[in-house]
Amino acid sequence: MISSLMEYNGYHAKVEFDQEDQIFIGLVLGINDSLNFHGESVKELTQSMHDCIDNYFDYCKKIGKEPERDFHKA
Incomplete structure (x- = not known):
């Protein structure tokens, strides 16, 4: 099955391909x-998503903000 959605730690992301820059966004x-987040390969894109979400948690903790939750978790 082909999907343009990714999931990590309860968050969902839409993925598109930028043909001009040859990267997934x-x-x-x-x-x-x-x-x-972005990446030139599926492996790089997956790691970039994980880093993005993990960095978001770290940033929210640093500034004392509760991370927003995906609407699927409401």
């Missing part, structure tokens, strides 16, 4: 904060 859905 991901956008985390369901939250107001803007979380984006």
Whole structure:
């Protein structure tokens, strides 16, 4: 099955391919904060998504903010 969605730690992202730059671009859905990531391969894209979400948690903890949760977790 082919899907343009990825999931990590309860967050979901839409993935598109930028033909001009030859990279995959991901956008985390369901939250107001803007979380984006990219990669040249599926492996790189997956790692980039994991890093993006993990960094978001770290940043929220650092500033004392509760991370927004994906609408699927409401």
